Amino acid sequence: MSPALPDLFVQPLRGILERLPSHAADTLEEIRIRENRPLEIGYAGRHGFVDQDGALTADYRKAYMPGREECRALLERVTNHSLYAVEEELRRGYVTVAGGHRIGLAGRAVLERGAVAHLKDIAGFNVRIARARSGCAAAVLPGILDLKAGTVKHTLIVSPPQQGKTTLLRDLVRSISSGDWNHPAAIRWGGRKVGVVDERSEIAACEAGVPTFDLGPRCDVLDACPKAEGIMMMVRSLSPEVVAVDEIGRPEDADALNEALHAGVRVLATAHATSLADVFARPVLARLAEDCVFGAYVIVSRSGGQVRYRIVAAEDAVREVKARSMPAIRSPAAQLEAQGP
Amino acid sequence: MMKLAGALLVLFAGTMIGYLQAARFAARPRQIRQLTHALQRLETEIQYGQTPLPEAIGRLAAIVQPPVSALFAEISETLSRADGTTVRECWDRTLRSGWSATSMKKPEMEAMLRLGATLGGSGREDQIKHIRLAMHQLQAEEVSARDEQHRYEKMSRSLGVLGAALVVIIML
Numbered sequence: 001m002s003p004a005l006p007d008l009f010v011q012p013l014r015g016i017l018e019r020l021p022s023h024a025a026d027t028l029e030e031i032r033i034r035e036n037r038p039l040e041i042g043y044a045g046r047h048g049f050v051d052q053d054g055a056l057t058a059d060y061r062k063a064y065m066p067g068r069e070e071c072r073a074l075l076e077r078v079t080n081h082s083l084y085a086v087e088e089e090l091r092r093g094y095v096t097v098a099g100g101h102r103i104g105l106a107g108r109a110v111l112e113r114g115a116v117a118h119l120k121d122i123a124g125f126n127v128r129i130a131r132a133r134s135g136c137a138a139a140v141l142p143g144i145l146d147l148k149a150g151t152v153k154h155t156l157i158v159s160p161p162q163q164g165k166t167t168l169l170r171d172l173v174r175s176i177s178s179g180d181w182n183h184p185a186a187i188r189w190g191g192r193k194v195g196v197v198d199e200r201s202e203i204a205a206c207e208a209g210v211p212t213f214d215l216g217p218r219c220d221v222l223d224a225c226p227k228a229e230g231i232m233m234m235v236r237s238l239s240p241e242v243v244a245v246d247e248i249g250r251p252e253d254a255d256a257l258n259e260a261l262h263a264g265v266r267v268l269a270t271a272h273a274t275s276l277a278d279v280f281a282r283p284v285l286a287r288l289a290e291d292c293v294f295g296a297y298v299i300v301s302r303s304g305g306q307v308r309y310r311i312v313a314a315e316d317a318v319r320e321v322k323a324r325s326m327p328a329i330r331s332p333a334a335q336l337e338a339q340g341p
Numbered sequence: 342m343m344k345l346a347g348a349l350l351v352l353f354a355g356t357m358i359g360y361l362q363a364a365r366f367a368a369r370p371r372q373i374r375q376l377t378h379a380l381q382r383l384e385t386e387i388q389y390g391q392t393p394l395p396e397a398i399g400r401l402a403a404i405v406q407p408p409v410s411a412l413f414a415e416i417s418e419t420l421s422r423a424d425g426t427t428v429r430e431c432w433d434r435t436l437r438s439g440w441s442a443t444s445m446k447k448p449e450m451e452a453m454l455r456l457g458a459t460l461g462g463s464g465r466e467d468q469i470k471h472i473r474l475a476m477h478q479l480q481a482e483e484v485s486a487r488d489e490q491h492r493y494e495k496m497s498r499s500l501g502v503l504g505a506a507l508v509v510i511i512m513l
Contacts, residue, residue: 010425073425076461081394081420081428084387084465110464118464 005101005129010073013039013066019054028129029162034106035071035123038063042162045302075122078103090118100130100205100213128162130205132213136164136307137171142183143311144296150189152176152242152266153295156285158273163300164307165270166246170203170213172268173244177216191218195240195265197230198223203246228252235263244268254284261293275299276312280321289317348509355508359501366494368444370486375405376449377479379413380456384472387465394428394461395420408442415439432457446486452478 009017016039017031023044030042038060039050048056049063057063078095079086089095094104106124109116146153152172159165175181179191198204198221204211206223215221220238222230227245234240243260245253248269260267271285276297279285288294297317299310312320379401386397399417402410412435419431433454440450456475460468 014425073427076427077425079461081461082391082397083462084468085391085393087464120463 005099005127008074008077008097008127010070010077013064013070013074016050016052016054016064020050021054021056024048024056030129031125031127033066033071033074033125033127035068036065039066071123071125074125078125087118091116093119094200096201096205098205098207098212100202102128102130102200102202104128130202130213131167133164133167133171134174134214135171136168137175138180138182140168140298140309140311141172141175141181144298145181145183145186146266146295147185150186151192152268154261154267154293155269155296155298156279156288156294157268157270157298157300158276158279159270159300160274161272163302165300166202168298168300168309169244169246169268169270170215173203173219173242174214174216176242177218191216192241193239194219194242194244195234195238196221196244197225197227197234198246199225199227199230200246203244228256231256231260235260235265240265242266242268246270247272249282249284251284254288257288257293276317276321277324279317289314292318344513348512351508351512352502352505355501355505357501359498359504362497362501363494365444366490366497369446370483370490372409372443372445373449373479373483373486375409376445376453377476377483379405379409380472380476380479384469384476387468387472391465408439411442412436412439428461429458432460446482449479449482452482 013033020028020041024041025043027044028041029044030040030047032040032042034040040047040060040063041050041056048058049060051057051062052064075083078097083090086095090105094102096102104126105119105122106126107119107122110118110120141152144153144155145151157165157168173194173196177191177194179189181187181189194216196203196215196219198206201224203213204215204219204221204223205213206221209221209223211219211221220234220240222234225233227248228250231243231245234243243265245257245267246269248254248257248271257267257269271279271282273279273282273285276299279289279297292314295314297312297314299312301308301310382401382404383397386392386400390397392400395417398413398420402413402417405413415435416431419426419435420428436450436453436457452475456471459471463471
């Protein structure tokens, strides 16, 4: 477990988590704490329940159940004793704590004029552990270089949740800003100025404005800034050569990305999607994809503990998606042929 | 000769007791006023600064005078230590153990304890409401404390002197 993490929990929860078997502790991805319900962890792509002694069990009836006091204390630690100071985060349903760990919250929504104002009676926590996997970009970076322009292509990283998008993005940022291109033609390029718009404070995990993850020497971070506005602020004032953003998907994100593209800035972005076909099915992403805004797609997938990256160039992506959708939605020409003599 | 020295000592001690008692009567409304000011500041910190509670309470310690400031300083320190103590526990423990060092009485403490049970545990609007409520209660206590001060401050001073004089007369 990372050093800051145990501080979040009170005894006996803390002791239980510290006694986890080492193979689970080293690959820990999630800790799920639900009031008066079994304690669960996710590790190495699997999940398991945790009993009184920190041992893993498949039987949820044997698992430890965190009580009300433990949950209350956890909530206080997560919010630094100040629920009033994280109202905005509660509205979005998660809080990011020191070390970049994101804590998803489940509770009762309080509505104000029909929209979610914040959460109360919070009784479910999903602690997602942030990890820096230094070096995971080395496999991807050569595939997304734009050798003519001497920088990276506009790249969209796609995968379902929890497969390592943010981890990859973080390491790409580090590699680009420190000049670890891992390509023979790029040895003399040096690092590029990278701007990170870190809306969820997950990429850089800033504490008082300073990134706690290594993002290389030439990196600026706009912490907790909405993506669309942040991208514009970045371009206007911090002259980045590459802008990195996490989880795009809203219409205003697309507009801001378009602006950045035309300002001569390269963009690295991530999005939730299981496959390329999904990218072309989501309205905002589809618009960007069909305009051939992105030069390359990286599809992250995981089986067991192994993370795999597939890099697809934009033209191939369009072709691949069209080829797949052909049998289902036949083009008029194809239909005519089928009806012919 | 010995008798005279003893009489003087008794007179001095009695006077001192009277003066100390009077000082407590005078200090109580002053300290309640300080608490009210502190809560006003806390309201601002929460409303406009959205300052996290450990830091906000730390700032309160700086704007009030001892012995009240010591209470806030201790709470802030315990909360910053991040050992899993909740605000309610820490607030309760500190106020109950530290209250006797101040000149304030039980009703003020009750009002502060009630506030501590809700502090940090809800949204901004709600926090402000609770703080305002505690401030109103403190203001009411301040009025009654001033009343007591007027009535008993001078009296306890003269009571001290006169009581000592009575003992001296009996002794002689």
